[in-house]
Amino acid sequence: MTTPTPARAGYPQAFTYEWIKFRSVRSTVWTTLATALAPVVGAVFVAATGSLRADDTVLGGSLTLSVVAQMLAAVVGALLVTGEYGSGTLRTTFTANPRRATVLGAKATLIASVMYAVGLLSCTVAFLLGDALLPSGKYAQGEPFPALFGVAGCFAVAGLLGLAVGTLVRHSAGAVTTVIGLLLLPSLFGPLFGDARRWVAGVSPTAALEKLTQTSDATADAVGSLGPWPSLWLVAGYTAVLLLTAAGVLRRRDT
Amino acid sequence: MSPGPVLPSVEGMIEATELTKRYGDKTAVDRLTFAVRPGRVTGFLGPNGAGKSTTMRLILGLDAPSSGRVTIGGRRYADLAAPLRAVGSLLDAKGVHGGRSAYQHLAGLAASNNIPRRRVEEVLDLVGLPPATARRRAKGFSLGMGQRLGIAAALIGDPEVLILDEPVNGLDTEGIRWIRDLMRSLAAEGRTVFLSSHLMSEMELTAEHLIVIGRGRLIADTTTHDFITANSRAHTLVRSPRPERLRALLEARGATVALAATGALRVEGPDPAVIGDLARDHGLAIHELTPARSSLEEVYTALSQDATEYRAAAQHPEEARR
Numbered sequence: 001m002t003t004p005t006p007a008r009a010g011y012p013q014a015f016t017y018e019w020i021k022f023r024s025v026r027s028t029v030w031t032t033l034a035t036a037l038a039p040v041v042g043a044v045f046v047a048a049t050g051s052l053r054a055d056d057t058v059l060g061g062s063l064t065l066s067v068v069a070q071m072l073a074a075v076v077g078a079l080l081v082t083g084e085y086g087s088g089t090l091r092t093t094f095t096a097n098p099r100r101a102t103v104l105g106a107k108a109t110l111i112a113s114v115m116y117a118v119g120l121l122s123c124t125v126a127f128l129l130g131d132a133l134l135p136s137g138k139y140a141q142g143e144p145f146p147a148l149f150g151v152a153g154c155f156a157v158a159g160l161l162g163l164a165v166g167t168l169v170r171h172s173a174g175a176v177t178t179v180i181g182l183l184l185l186p187s188l189f190g191p192l193f194g195d196a197r198r199w200v201a202g203v204s205p206t207a208a209l210e211k212l213t214q215t216s217d218a219t220a221d222a223v224g225s226l227g228p229w230p231s232l233w234l235v236a237g238y239t240a241v242l243l244l245t246a247a248g249v250l251r252r253r254d255t
Numbered sequence: 256m257s258p259g260p261v262l263p264s265v266e267g268m269i270e271a272t273e274l275t276k277r278y279g280d281k282t283a284v285d286r287l288t289f290a291v292r293p294g295r296v297t298g299f300l301g302p303n304g305a306g307k308s309t310t311m312r313l314i315l316g317l318d319a320p321s322s323g324r325v326t327i328g329g330r331r332y333a334d335l336a337a338p339l340r341a342v343g344s345l346l347d348a349k350g351v352h353g354g355r356s357a358y359q360h361l362a363g364l365a366a367s368n369n370i371p372r373r374r375v376e377e378v379l380d381l382v383g384l385p386p387a388t389a390r391r392r393a394k395g396f397s398l399g400m401g402q403r404l405g406i407a408a409a410l411i412g413d414p415e416v417l418i419l420d421e422p423v424n425g426l427d428t429e430g431i432r433w434i435r436d437l438m439r440s441l442a443a444e445g446r447t448v449f450l451s452s453h454l455m456s457e458m459e460l461t462a463e464h465l466i467v468i469g470r471g472r473l474i475a476d477t478t479t480h481d482f483i484t485a486n487s488r489a490h491t492l493v494r495s496p497r498p499e500r501l502r503a504l505l506e507a508r509g510a511t512v513a514l515a516a517t518g519a520l521r522v523e524g525p526d527p528a529v530i531g532d533l534a535r536d537h538g539l540a541i542h543e544l545t546p547a548r549s550s551l552e553e554v555y556t557a558l559s560q561d562a563t564e565y566r567a568a569a570q571h572p573e574e575a576r577r
Contacts, residue, residue, distance in 0.1 A: 009338060021363050096339055
């Protein structure tokens with residue numbers, strides 16, 4: 001058969017395919033909307049209840065719920081692949097493009113860029129809302145730039161972490177539980193480790209986010225003294241390792 | 256078995272060579288060697304668990320073979336530049352996300368292989384899915400509509416090769432006829448059509464060539480006609496008011512006689528004329544005398560039973576020896 005367009009199933013095609021799949025299923029679209037909404041709702045809530053501590057910053061207070069949004073970002077990342085395992089469409093996907101690392105790469109680009117954009121937009125809006133609603137002069141402002149770009153980066157990295165865990169675990173429920181556990185448990189169980197707490201809690205993706213939002217919760221005692229940006233690079237680093245592991249497993253695994 | 260004519264080009268030919276797949280200590284596909292040629296419908300037969308679906312997953316590169324290889328047009332599936340333009344496949348009804356519309360499902364597949372978007376409307380039209388239906392979520396689709404969507408997805412890239420696992424499973428008579436006619440017309444266009452089915456009667460009507468497997472091993476690779484001729488024994492169905500007497504007479508002359516499900520005698524050996532003459536010579540009335548051949552269904556059932564017995568014997572060799 002002669003075809004006018006060149007026959008090709010490469011990376012750009014895989015990305016377009018992933019984008020069509022992403023926006024044509026309710027679970028991913030709604031969870032992404034929830035991710036975008038959470039920080040904004042949090043900013044309004046904090047301003048309305050006046051529940052900000054005296055030593056907190058406007059930026060940190062406004063982004064109180066950004067940690068929840070970060071977890072939702074990770075859930076979307078997991079759903080991107082576990083949804084395909086659950087519905088059996090991963091076989092369809094791999095018959096359309098048998099180069100599995102390319103498929104995972106396309107999914108990774110998609111989740112990282114969507115979550116970066118969602119994080120940046122929603123957290124900026126949350127900060128502006130908080131700034132407008134909170135009484136001026138009462139709290140330190142905090143440094144929104146370039147911190148907000150880092151916050152967005154935290155969202156992107158959480159999405160990638162979810163994608164890696166989803167690829168390894170395959171089942172939606174298991175993957176969502178695992179990835180939320182990864183994000184939540186270090187800060188939950190950190191105190192049990194005594195002096196080692198700052199290391200246990202400090203390496204988690206939520207710690208990097210808290211440091212970047214300059215919340216008063218992010219004390220050196222609780223999450224270590226590693227700076228906000230190095231924390232983000234650390235999280236990005238182990239997420240990359242996990243994602244490469246997932247790619248290796250995916251390439252060898254029978255589907 | 257029958258090697259068939261050697262074609263100058265391997266374009267569109269599926270070739271398995273010593274293909275083997277083991278899961279743990281269970282061998283699902285066992286040194287399978289066969290070729291599926293273009294221009295005809297090739298049926299893939301085997302009892303449940305014979306390894307048909309595994310073989311199809313191996314062809315499509317979804318599972319990796321433990322040893323051996325399988326190629327399409329001389330290349331592994333994973334090495335095809337735009338697989339959907341070379342090979343269309345339908346593995347099971349669950350290749351579609353229920354929450355996605357048929358249109359989006361096809362649009363995604365088209366995008367994945369650089370296929371123009373207008374092709375989506377073309378295949379929807381080809382399989383008879385109305386545009387309004389295609390915009391609805393696939394969850395609400397009937398089995399027949401779901402199968403039409405699956406076929407549309409397989410045809411999206413206008414492929415030379417079609418690989419379909421149980422395409423008529425669960426379809427009504429009209430749907431089965433539709434698929435049968437479509438497969439035949441696609442093969443007539445020079446495409447390779449490889450489809451599995453457990454419906455023997457359907458294969459007999461649709462497939463010109465058969466690849467039969469049992470327990471992962473090749474049982475036959477031949478034309479449907481030759482397969483039936485070689486494996487089905489000619490016999491005669493005989494009805495008489497005195498079947499025991501007739502049976503004794505026939506057996507005395509060396510015929511093999513069995514009681515058919517209909518209550519008639521199933522006689523192998525003498526032809527109808529001989530049986531009729533024998534009955535007349537002994538003053539026996541004959542109410543029916545029908546020459547018959549066993550259908551593909553019967554041949555296949557017999558082969559499956561052989562395979563089952565073989566398996567039983569392999570598991571309990573000491574009992575089999577007794």
